[in-house]
Amino acid sequence: MDAxxxxxxxxxxxxxxxxxxxxxxxxxxxxxxxxxxPNGSGKTTTIRMLLGLLRxxxxxxxxxxxxxxxxxxxxxxxxxxxRPALYPYLSARENLLLFATxxxxxxxxxxxxxxxxxxxxxxxxxxxxxxxxFSTGMLQRLSMALVLLRDPSLVILDEPTNGLDPGGVVxxxxxxxxxxxxxxTVFLSTHVLTEVEQLCDRVAVLQRGRLVADGxxxxxxxxGQRLAIGFDTHEEAARAAAVLAEAAIATEIAGDDxxxxxxxxxxxxxxxxxxxLAEHDLHPAELVVRRASLESVFLDLTEGV
Amino acid sequence: xLSLLRADWYRIxxxxxxxxxxxxxxxxxxxxxxxxxxxxxxxQIQTSGDVPPxxxxxxxxxxxxxxxYYALPYQFPHSIVTTLQGASVWLVLAAAFLAASxxxxxxxxxxxxxxxxxxxDRSRYLAVRLAWIVGLIGVTCLAVAALGAxxxxxxxxxxxxxxxxxNLDPNSGFMPFGPTSPVSLGGALLVAAAxxxxxxxxxxxxxxxxxKFRSAATGMLxxxxxxxxxxxxxxxxxxxATGDLRYIPQMALTTRLAALLGDAQQAAGLATGGGxxxxxxxxxxxxxxxxxxxxxxxxxxxxxxxxxLRRADINE
Numbered sequence: 001m002d003a004x005x006x007x008x009x010x011x012x013x014x015x016x017x018x019x020x021x022x023x024x025x026x027x028x029x030x031x032x033x034x035x036x037x038p039n040g041s042g043k044t045t046t047i048r049m050l051l052g053l054l055r056x057x058x059x060x061x062x063x064x065x066x067x068x069x070x071x072x073x074x075x076x077x078x079x080x081x082x083r084p085a086l087y088p089y090l091s092a093r094e095n096l097l098l099f100a101t102x103x104x105x106x107x108x109x110x111x112x113x114x115x116x117x118x119x120x121x122x123x124x125x126x127x128x129x130x131x132x133x134f135s136t137g138m139l140q141r142l143s144m145a146l147v148l149l150r151d152p153s154l155v156i157l158d159e160p161t162n163g164l165d166p167g168g169v170v171x172x173x174x175x176x177x178x179x180x181x182x183x184x185t186v187f188l189s190t191h192v193l194t195e196v197e198q199l200c201d202r203v204a205v206l207q208r209g210r211l212v213a214d215g216x217x218x219x220x221x222x223x224g225q226r227l228a229i230g231f232d233t234h235e236e237a238a239r240a241a242a243v244l245a246e247a248a249i250a251t252e253i254a255g256d257d258x259x260x261x262x263x264x265x266x267x268x269x270x271x272x273x274x275x276x277l278a279e280h281d282l283h284p285a286e287l288v289v290r291r292a293s294l295e296s297v298f299l300d301l302t303e304g305v
Numbered sequence: 306x307l308s309l310l311r312a313d314w315y316r317i318x319x320x321x322x323x324x325x326x327x328x329x330x331x332x333x334x335x336x337x338x339x340x341x342x343x344x345x346x347x348x349q350i351q352t353s354g355d356v357p358p359x360x361x362x363x364x365x366x367x368x369x370x371x372x373x374y375y376a377l378p379y380q381f382p383h384s385i386v387t388t389l390q391g392a393s394v395w396l397v398l399a400a401a402f403l404a405a406s407x408x409x410x411x412x413x414x415x416x417x418x419x420x421x422x423x424x425x426d427r428s429r430y431l432a433v434r435l436a437w438i439v440g441l442i443g444v445t446c447l448a449v450a451a452l453g454a455x456x457x458x459x460x461x462x463x464x465x466x467x468x469x470x471x472n473l474d475p476n477s478g479f480m481p482f483g484p485t486s487p488v489s490l491g492g493a494l495l496v497a498a499a500x501x502x503x504x505x506x507x508x509x510x511x512x513x514x515x516x517k518f519r520s521a522a523t524g525m526l527x528x529x530x531x532x533x534x535x536x537x538x539x540x541x542x543x544x545x546a547t548g549d550l551r552y553i554p555q556m557a558l559t560t561r562l563a564a565l566l567g568d569a570q571q572a573a574g575l576a577t578g579g580g581x582x583x584x585x586x587x588x589x590x591x592x593x594x595x596x597x598x599x600x601x602x603x604x605x606x607x608x609x610x611x612x613x614l615r616r617a618d619i620n621e
């Protein structure tokens with residue numbers, strides 16, 4: 001099994017709206033996969049279909065090599081979907097005991113798994129308090145404990161840092177990094193782009209139910225790289241723009257004095273551009289490759305669609 | 306299956322509403338029984354002033370008959386039916402509430418999602434949940450019936466001279482109409498069994514509505530509205546339908562439940578006229594056919610639980 005998640009041609013409508021419109025996803029085993037998209041782009045619907053909670057109208061899902069409605073496949077998955085969902089009248093420990101029992105654990109095995117999970121999320125001291133009295137952040141931590149309870153090979157997290165204070169956010173990020181280091185596959189859906197940039201080696205971007213990008217995070221960031229070319233005068237910049245346009249290289253005039261150009265690095269390399277300009281007796285005063293942030297790439301991908 | 310049962314026990318044991326039902330309804334049944342038993346002892350024709358001697362003997366005979374008559378429900382095994390009848394409204398409400406809350410709250414809290422992530426077999430989950438609901442209401446009914454069997458030995462209602470029942474004169478204006486002979490144990494158990502159909506119907510209806518509308522409160526409300534609307538519609542149809550159409554309102558759940566109870570009471574000698582109604586347009590069905598219709602209704606509603614949940618998208 002090479003893919004922890006494999007989805008082909010997923011389609012799901014809500015009324016006339018296509019929430020998910022023909023998504024193909026392959027999440028390799030051992031990867032940390034970022035799943036990005038604006039609100040309402042279909043991320044949570046996709047996750048619910050991956051987990052067998054929603055039926056796709058079309059398409060197939062393989063989760064850990066099996067069907068998402070197969071108990072054996074789900075036994076290897078820990079998932080946190082949207083808001084925490086726990087029994088408010090049960091204590092943190094009783095909530096975990098209930099789900100440990102559902103997972104087939106008994107006695108010492110269940111106790112050990114519960115203690116370990118509570119310890120990891122830092123709720124050991126409040127284990128006997130009712131979940132109904134927990135803050136949003138504590139509920140989110142308890143939900144993370146539930147995710148870890150079965151020692152999953154695949155962890156699916158939908159906005160895991162929602163409602164957490166800055167300390168909690170740092171803790172959850174550290175936990176995700178730790179999960180990745182331990183060889184688990186992590187599928188992380190989030191709005192926090194720095195989170196994806198820091199943690200994920202692969203990323204997919206969803207917009208209006210369709211994937212608009214899917215690949216290595218490094219490659220996606222490279223796609224967004226720009227070459228900034230500075231000239232001494234704006235006349236030189238204008239001539240350079242004309243030369244590059246002839247060579248079918250799109251440019252953008254920049255700078256307060258219109259004496260600079262911005263060139264996307266999707267095509268020719270910086271050295272090739274410099275050579276071309278030199279052939280036309282144009283000598284830039286400055287040539288800088290500007291690395292794109294995931295935020296700018298994300299906005300480029302989602303605003304244009 | 307065992308782990309599902311155990312997990313449900315962890316859910317249920319901390320729910321105070323469940324224990325209020327299981328312990329509270331038998332307590333209410335006892336209080337109702339005591340209240341009825343004490344007031345039955347006061348059932349006498351009251352006279353004021355001087356009563357002519359020719360009426361004194363007649364009144365004394367009627368009082369003896371009334372004492373025997375009003376003591377009947379508090380003699381074993383009739384007492385089993387009495388306690389169950391006293392608690393029947395509570396039992397139906399409790400059964401509907403338990404079904405609606407145990408199924409609907411999982412959607413309200415969103416926990417249904419985590420349950421299915423841990424145990425994706427929805428039918429098995431529902432079967433275990435149904436077993437718990439039926440078990441809890443069954444235990445409560447059993448406790449009420451057992452109390453009904455025990456109470457006559459604790460709270461003795463003196464029937465006086467049982468042979469005085471023969472002196473009952475329904476035309477005297479003093480006596481209620483009704484059966485005047487003690488019920489057999491088999492008869493009492495038959496009526497008790499028929500009465501269990503009421504909470505069973507409550508469970509089936511409220512459970513289905515809670516699953517369909519994904520809410521405990523809406524489930525309860527919809528089940529109540531349905532029962533009331535069906536009863537009214539059946540009565541209306543009954544009074545207007547002719548020919549074979551007269552059988553349609555006879556098929557309604559509420560109509561058949563009432564008839565089932567009436568049939569059982571008649572078979573036990575607790576009522577005359579059986580499940581027949583005085584409503585115009587009433588068509589009598591054989592009791593066995595009526596019982597089968599009730600069973601089909603309840604079975605069908607429960608089967609729909611499984612269909613609804615199996616097809617449900619879990620958006621919670």
